[in-house]
Structure formats: structure tokens, C-alpha cells
Amino acid sequence: MLEVSGITQIFGGVTALEDVSFTVAKGAITGVIGPNGAGKTTLFNIVTGIYTQTAGRVFLKGSDVSGLPPEKLARLGMVRTFQNIELFGGMTVLENVMVGLHTRSSSGLLACSLRMPWSRLEEKKIRAGALKWLEFTGITDLADVTAGNLPFGKGRLLEIARALAVEPEIILMDEPAAGLNSHETSDLARLIQRIRDLGITVVLVEHDMELVMDICDRIVVLNLGRKLAEGTPREIQENHEVIAAYLGDDT
Numbered sequence: 001m002l003e004v005s006g007i008t009q010i011f012g013g014v015t016a017l018e019d020v021s022f023t024v025a026k027g028a029i030t031g032v033i034g035p036n037g038a039g040k041t042t043l044f045n046i047v048t049g050i051y052t053q054t055a056g057r058v059f060l061k062g063s064d065v066s067g068l069p070p071e072k073l074a075r076l077g078m079v080r081t082f083q084n085i086e087l088f089g090g091m092t093v094l095e096n097v098m099v100g101l102h103t104r105s106s107s108g109l110l111a112c113s114l115r116m117p118w119s120r121l122e123e124k125k126i127r128a129g130a131l132k133w134l135e136f137t138g139i140t141d142l143a144d145v146t147a148g149n150l151p152f153g154k155g156r157l158l159e160i161a162r163a164l165a166v167e168p169e170i171i172l173m174d175e176p177a178a179g180l181n182s183h184e185t186s187d188l189a190r191l192i193q194r195i196r197d198l199g200i201t202v203v204l205v206e207h208d209m210e211l212v213m214d215i216c217d218r219i220v221v222l223n224l225g226r227k228l229a230e231g232t233p234r235e236i237q238e239n240h241e242v243i244a245a246y247l248g249d250d251t
Contacts, residue, residue: 001026001170001201002047002078007056009042009225016042017225020056024170024218029192029202031212033236034222035245040205041083043222044174048080049073061169077169083178083205085155089148093139093158096147097130100165130165137161137191153184160191170201177208189215213237221245 002024009017017039024030032040045051047058049070057066060078068076088096134140137157142150147158156176163171176192177185189211196202206212212219213233221229221236223245229236236242 001028001061002203003059003062004043004047005057005059007043007046007058008054009039009046009051010054015225017046017053017222020222020225020227022220022227022230024201024203026201027196027199028217029196029204029215031216031219032203032205032222033207033209033212033219034228037224038222039225040222041174044080044172044205048078048172074166074168077167078172079163079166079168079170080172081156081159081163081174081176083174085152085159087147087150087155087158087162089146091147092143093145093147093150094127094130094134094143096158097133097162097165098126100133100162101126101129133161133165136164136194138187152179153181156180156184156188157191160195164195164200168200170203171195173202173204173206175205175207177206177211185211 004023005021007017007020008015020039020043032043034040042051046053049068049072052067057064059065060073060076065073065076088099091099131140131143134143137160139154139157139161142154147155150158156179160173160176173192177188180188185208192202192204192215216233219231219233219236220227221239221242228245229239229242231239
């Protein structure tokens with residue numbers, strides 16, 4: 001589904017990433033972990049078109065998508081969520097999700113302004129589709145609430161629902177459990193697994209090791225901008241280099 005090949009990123013003489021390569025299998029949940037400053041979010045920003053890498057290529061479903069902007073990547077089936085929740089705070093929860101569906105609408109500005117019959121029909125379908133994703137994420141009862149008034153955990157669910165509304169083939173989540181309590185994190189784990197069960201590939205950057213080890217099929221470990229290890233959760237748990245990177249090497 002996704003291949004990262006030789007990614008290097010240099011900011012003003014500082015190397016944030018150096019020759020990072022790995023692949024993500026279709027339909028899998030892949031975790032990207034590492035200590036603070038390892039380059040995880042920088043990598044996500046490159047893969048999702050926010051940054052342009054210094055060197056290396058990104059491939060989606062075998063096609064080179066290096067340098068494509070986020071909106072084009074969304075049309076190709078790749079979406080993301082952010083560590084700091086990005087919502088339209090003045091819009092309702094339902095309207096936020098409808099925005100995701102509008103990326104695939106065909107009615108133009110004129111048709112919408114004149115309330116043409118086909119435009120009204122499409123808007124009805126978009127509303128129904130948005131409600132479906134609110135139900136999937138368990139926040140239907142908040143449909144009419146202004147997004148800016150949501151508690152943090154519900155805002156996280158809304159951001160995921162909006163991303164899913166684009167009907168992606170792969171979703172990248174940047175620290176989805178950040179700021180959540182233990183109950184919300186457990187619910188999030190089940191939601192991510194249900195997303196995978198829909199056939200959507202999931203890649204997540206996450207610091208909650210219990211969550212990562214419980215739900216990921218494969219894990220990529222970054223440290224100081226380089227790939228330190230890659231493998232199954234058990235292989236990563238038993239990797240001495242990974243243990244030393246997280247806990248310090250006392251030898």
C-alpha cells in the first residue's frame with residue numbers, strides 16, 4: 001500500500017531524517033515509534049505532502065506520489081489526522097464530517113447557490129453519509145454540537161470520522177491517543193481495529209506503547225532520524241537496540 005524509500009530531510013543543516021525506508025502492507029496496522037525528536041512527525045509530514053523531502057521517494061499503491069499536495073493525495077486515497085486536533089471550530093460536528101464528503105461532490109458553486117435539484121439530492125446523500133461515519137465513531141448524539149465546544153476525546157473521534165468520510169484506502173494518525181484517558185484509549189484501540197476491518201490500511205505514530213503493542217501488526221522504530229528496527233511487536237519488544245534507545249544503555 002505504501003512504500004517510503006530513502007527519505008532524508010535536512011532543515012538548515014540539521015538532519016531530521018536520514019535514509020529511512022520501509023513498506024506498509026495493505027490492510028495492516030503499522031506503528032511508527034521512537035523517542036522524542038526521532039523524526040516521526042516529520043516523516044508523516046513528508047508522506048502526506050506537507051513537507052517536501054530533501055531526498056528519497058514516497059510510493060502509494062506502487063505509484064510515485066512524492067511532492068504531491070495533501071488534497072491530491074486525499075483523492076488518491078491517503079488521508080491523515082494530526083497530533084493537535086484540526087477541526088472547523090465554528091461548524092457543527094455533522095458539518096465537519098460533511099466537509100470530508102464534499103471533497104468528492106460533483107455540484108459546483110453555481111448549482112449549490114441556485115439550489116438545483118441535483119445539488120439538493122447530492123447534499124442529502126452527503127448528510128446521510130456523514131451521519132453514517134458519526135455512528136461508526138460513536139458520536140451521533142453530538143451531531144448538532146459546535147465542534148469548538150467538544151471535549152478533547154470527542155474532538156479526536158470527530159477528526160477521525162471526517163477523515164474516514166473521504167473514503168480513504170490508507171489513514172495516517174499522528175499520536176491519536178495523545179491527551180486521552182485510559183478508557184478513551186481502550187475505545188480508540190477498538191475503533192482503529194474496526195477501521196482496519198473495513199479494509200483501510202492504518203499507520204500511526206504513537207507514544208502509548210501498550211496501545212501500539214496490542215493492535216499493530218508491524219512496528220517501525222526511529223531513533224535520531226534513522227530507522228533503528230522493524231518487525232512484529234514481539235520482535236520489537238525483544239530488540240536490545242530499541243530497549244537501549246528508550247531506556248538508555250547502561251552497559
